[in-house]
Amino acid sequence: MSTKHSKAAEKFLKNKAQAQWHNETLWMVREKRDKISKEVPEWEQLRHKSQDIKRYTNSHLAELLVQFEENATKNGAIVHWAKDDEEYREIVYKILKNHKVERFIKSKSMLSEECGLNPFLIEKGIDVVESDLGERILQFMDLPPSHIVLPAIHIKREQVGEVFEEKLGTEKGNSDPTYLTHAARKSLRDNFLHAQAAMTGCNFAVASTGDVVVCTNEGNADMGTSCPTLNIAALGLEKIVPNLESLGVFTRLLARSATGQPITTYTSHYRNPRQGGEYHIIIVDNGRSELLADADHVDLLNCLRCGACMNTCPVYRRSGGYSYTYFIPGPIGVNLSMAKDPRKYSDNVSACSLCLSCSQVCPSRIDLGEQIYKWRQKLDSVGKASKEKKVISGGLKFVIERPKLFNFALKCAPIVNVTPRFMKYNGLNDWGKGRELPEFAKESFNTMWKKNKIQGEVKR
């Protein structure tokens, strides 16, 4: 009984030191989040407000998007609409082509990962540079992010040292994070100065003002958009917020949840195009509008992309981002992948012990764990239920629906206790690989009760 996730996780755990580091480091991030959230007495109120504002916006998207478009257009921006990933890529490419852009700088955008933007543009001959340090490291290594906020959390400093030595000419054997970060600063400064166009993601799009709000710690989005006068921002359509006032709630939750900071270093509001330049905003659907109709899962659109559910998830921490088959891992990734294509991504739903920590940590109160339980119920109807699990469940059902049979099974069960070890602990028994099997009692509670052993002992 296994899934692509469980197999990849087993492999991840084979490198014990690295797996332990991954687990402990992400737990440390969760602890930072715990500490700072507990310094804000109104924290739980904020989480409720966030959920309520998101539920409002996601049930009034059409009006709010049109309002956003009106205001952004008034501000001088050019607004595009993309139905799907292909249209999104084409829009970006067309803008770049019209301006004969060869050197293109990007800040982190999970939407561009979702839509496969970089490979598409590189194929077309455009030099795409990722400017977030983690993303830059991964771009050099030709790897995707393994976490949505800490994209290179799975990479060791020595690996960064090696790849920077090759790509940036840093000193051999020097893997000091400060040294390497400043080497990247120097190299990317050059890219910032000479890029012909810049693109950012979008954390919040403000309907009442047309602002696009971008949050970073590094300042890479800001540096990127500072030299070229051609700027592009792209947003999934659920990024809309009604007004600036509501940002009071979100900006207080986002960084505290993500990294345990009181706010990201930069919270930048883009309103007008650069002087003499153009500002393009691309609103992307790519399946989001259809999710609105799914009452069980529509709240997934409440996600702020803080990554807190990954940091708390005991399974994610011990299996790493690459063990999931979707580009977003962890509890939110399991859910989003199933919302995208349950047949294709069913391997991810095993990655959950239903501990429900993710639901409690989520700043928008998305019931992530409960939703994974619901996806599991749907696996059978899409033909993706595990055959073995189905057999076991069916067998269990057969027994527990028949008390006599159940009692008979209880009587026979102790035989397992005296079964030779080689029969109990073999390759077929996944429980027994790392754990001893429980021992059945000589007499079950049912039997003891019937023999009046329990009642008899107690003096009334």
Next chain:
Amino acid sequence: MKIGLFIPCYVNAIYPNVGVASYKLLTSLGLDVDYPLDQTCCGQPMANAGFEGEALKVAERFDQQFAKYDYVVGPSASCVSFVKENHPHILEKEGHECHSAKKIYDICDFIHDVVKPKSLPAKFPHKVSIHNSCHGVRELGLSTASELNMPYKNKLRDLLELVGDIEIVEPKHIDECCGFGGMFAIEEEAVSTQMGIDKVKDHMSTGATYITGPDSSCLMHMQGVIKRDKFPIQIIHIVEILASGL
């Protein structure tokens, strides 16, 4: 008030003494306790694996078995929360109303919130580390979830404080999952085992000689780890401590 004792399948088969202790504890508190015969299982194992529909018949049977009682009380937070959270919508699909969900309690929750004893005759001269199990914490509220910014309360600790000579501690990752999760333990064997090892080590780092909690399923999982790796710590269900000396 009439109480129907709910004994989940693995308590029935593996830890019947937890059931015995539950019965003793409740009766010692002056309660009228009965055990509806031939209980099997609440259906959680199938449902968590994705076959909720297969729990329909047992959910129906469960509701009938406990129809005549004022309270349903069981020594398993996870099973109790499954009945509470999921039996209603499982039965609703067939047009049945679930009565058990409204009157079912985890035994600790019941003693703490309904019976409210001022003292217990129990003595347990050991250092015990509380296993705040996921569903007990995040569905039943036996303790405040560590993710929330709310004053920390722990009903298990409150009850254990009534026990003589006991020393109570909690692990650093105060309510992290032990990795059981039903069929998760088999399907995600490697992660599940690692979670179990990490959790047991966390309990051991408190210096405790016992891990105690309201869920035999979690304790069973950790016991599997303890036995395999020969860790110097034991498991005991919280009811067995509360009923010690009875």
Next chain:
Amino acid sequence: MSSRESILESIKKHTKAKHEMPSLEIINPLTYADNIQAFCDMEKIVGGTAHVLKQGEDIDQVIKTYFPDAKRIGSVLPFIKCATYNPNEVEKVQDLNGTDVAVVQGKIGVAENAAVWVSQELETYKAIYFIAEALVVLVDRNEIKTNMHEAYAWLEKHDYKFGAFISGPSKTADIEQALVFGAHGARQVLVILT
């Protein structure tokens, strides 16, 4: 049908239960006995420095004290005498590179997170907020808001082309979660409360 129409159509078709916009009033929010003190404490936590200007203290002198080795100091503020050049007067934006210290006027500060709101009014190039090795932001000490709710209430009433809340120096922990200042923007931030 254009993509715009088909997306809006799809949204309307798929939207089910409507939810109301909640009240954004927060009951008993975190407040500070002294917003200025709270801001200064928080500035330290986010890796920057706050300096409360004393009676008769000279801003230029303060900047010189913090950055004694700065050679190229850019500011469009006419009263910053230590500035060696006016960033609006460079030939092209790239010429701002190599600025040791940029001095700009912030509008408000926020006590809960040491963010200062900097908006592009006087500066031709917003690059100056990010490109300098060190950033000095002047903020009126009477304009320290308690939290982001107050800050955004203020922002609702003020226009801007581009603006940013800046909380401390640029930072990253992308290599093994080791905190490093000066990822891309300013390596140091000094907020002078005037």
